[in-house]
Amino acid sequence: GAEQREKQYRAHPGFGDRRGGVISARTYFYADEAKCDQHMETFLRCINASGGSSEDGFSAIKLTALGRPQFLLQFSEVLVKWRRFFHQMAAEQGQAGRAALEMKLEAERLQEALAKLGIATKAESQHWFTGENLGGSGTVDLLDWNSLIDTRTKLSKLLLVPNMQTGQLEPLLSRFTEEEELQMKRMLQRMDVLAKARGASEKGVRLMVDAEQSYFQPAISRLTLEMQRRFNRDQPIIFNTYQCYLKEAYDNVAVDVELSRREGWHFGTKLVRGAYMEQERERAAQIGYEDPINPTYEKTNEMYHRCLDYVLEEIRLRRKASVMVASHNEDTVKFTLRRMMELGIHPSEKKVYFGQLLGMCDQITFPLGE
Ligand SMILES: Cc1cc2nc3c(=O)[nH]c(=O)nc-3n(C[C@H](O)[C@H](O)[C@H](O)COP(=O)(O)OP(=O)(O)OC[C@H]3O[C@@H](n4cnc5c(N)ncnc54)[C@H](O)[C@@H]3O)c2cc1C
Structure with a gap:
């Protein structure tokens, strides 16, 4: 219910350490603004390295590294309330x-x-x-x-x-102080730097914005979308990540693809199943809101393939979308290859990419590379 959902977007002391149960993703903690600047410089070096080593390189960033997560939490709550009001x-x-x-x-x-x-x-x-x-x-x-x-x-x-x-x-935002406004602005500025002059678009590198916990995700996704609007006019530079273990994944993909169509920019996406399942479930159960994750692994698989199919169809129809299939799941990789064949999407078009975490699934990575 409405009241329950809001609990999801409140800071909770028991879950301050966001590393619990997370093995395949790095967690950043906010120290101060200088530390966020340092993270930005590190990301810039990664973008540089990626641009220097390949013609169509990728770099990944996490927004929780670039500013105070509290802002992401508050902004997420605003977005969710706003959408709920529409419903x-x-x-x-x-x-x-x-x-x-x-x-x-x-x-x-x-x-x-x-x-x-x-x-x-x-x-x-x-x-x-x-x-x-x-x-x-x-x-x-x-x-x-x-x-x-x-x-x-x-x-x-x-x-x-x-x-x-x-x-x-x-x-909507009664609790935003002047300082918080500033923190938000600085986060947006850091994102700007990464995307433009010294960053991704200048170096021809695709910038993937990682998806994180569900209570940050509406804000992360929305800010990423705003970057896509600005930087994906001619080619997909910014990639937004969708976690298919979320019950709302398909709706989110469909709504954002439609926005890209309407506004005429390239839809770039990385599709993942999601790295925070255990923590999400535990938090939802303890705080008392609906579990945002699909009830079973099979449902997540179904959701993944449904979202992926939607984007592949979009590629077939408009050639203005790109997807990174970020998964170690062999069935998903095979499914993608089969659908690409059926839809006439050739690998040389470079609309579909495959991503594995380094060394975690070489039996898939190497054959794909060939
Ligand atoms: C290149 C790359 C980038 C990534 N970036 C991100 C990112 O930005 N954000 C992020 O969150 N993760 C990210 N991940 C991690 C990803 O979300 C998965 O955790 C990881 O890849 C395992 O999923 P799989 O598809 O590879 O394999 P599989 O083993 O097929 O899937 C395991 C996943 O299925 C889901 N699942 C398992 N059991 C259940 C259940 N009972 N009910 C519902 N769902 C279930 C969970 O998401 C679990 O992680 C990334 C992974 C890769 C390879």
């Missing part, structure tokens, strides 16, 4: 249960609801939902709705959203 509005317009992109709110009725709730007068919300913004449809979908949140504007000025439990209006 509640959709339910009120009789659209509960539809797929994420099938929900289309009538702008008129939405404005009336916003006015009734005291969030924004019709005059105020008028310019959010102009015909131009909505492509003349008169309806608002999740992408239109998400576009109202802009990290480049001052976040603390954002709108109020109603807490359906208490009936009270809550500012």
Whole structure:
């Protein structure tokens, strides 16, 4: 339920050490801003090395290394509340249960609801939902709705959203102090440096932003998406990571692919199953919110292949997507090769990449290389 979900996005002392049960991913802890600058310099050296050693190199970064994770937590909560509010509005317009992109709110009725709730007068919300913004449809979908949140504007000025439990209006980001705003800005600046002048786009290196814990992930994914918007105009430089052990993975992939289509940029993605399962489950059980992970390994496999198929179809249709199949699973590698054949995607097009962690699965890596 609504109240439960929020618990997921609160810091919890029992889970301050995010290494628990994680064997295949590095964990960064925030010390201070200088340390984040150091991490950025290290990432830059990696990008440099990758650019120097191969024509189409990759480099991976973690956003928790580039700023205070508390910001990612808070921003995630904002994004989730914002999306939930959209779903509640959709339910009120009789659209509960539809797929994420099938929900289309009538702008008129939405404005009336916003006015009734005291969030924004019709005059105020008028310019959010102009015909131009909505492509003349008169309806608002999740992408239109998400576009109202802009990290480049001052976040603390954002709108109020109603807490359906208490009936009270809550500012989305009431707890952001000046210092926190600054920390957020610096994180964005470091991402900028990595993506442009001294970084990936300059060196022709693809920059993969790793996926991390589910309570950071909405923010990480959203910030990555904003980089894709800016840097993936002509080629896929920034790759966003989707963890297919998440129940919401397919919706997330579908919504982001649709955004890339609408805005005309290259969709770059790394698909993984997910590295934090045990920790996620334990945290959800202890704090008391719904487990974000698929109930079984089989469901995760199904989800992986569904997401992958969606992206491969997108490659077939538009040739404007790229995917790194980051997995040690032999069936997944075979599945990918078979679907590439069926869909007429040739390896020489360099739209599909395979990634294994160094030395962890050489029996797959070497034959693939050949
Ligand atoms: C190049 C590369 C980059 C990576 N980057 C990231 C990253 O950015 N973020 C990240 O989180 N991970 C990342 N990983 C790790 C990845 O998510 C997996 O943990 C790891 O690769 C094992 O999954 P697999 O597909 O290789 O193998 P498999 O052995 O087929 O899958 C194991 C995975 O299945 C899932 N699973 C297992 N049991 C269950 C169950 N009972 N219910 C539901 N799901 C279950 C878990 O995700 C588990 O890790 C990366 C891996 C590689 C190779």
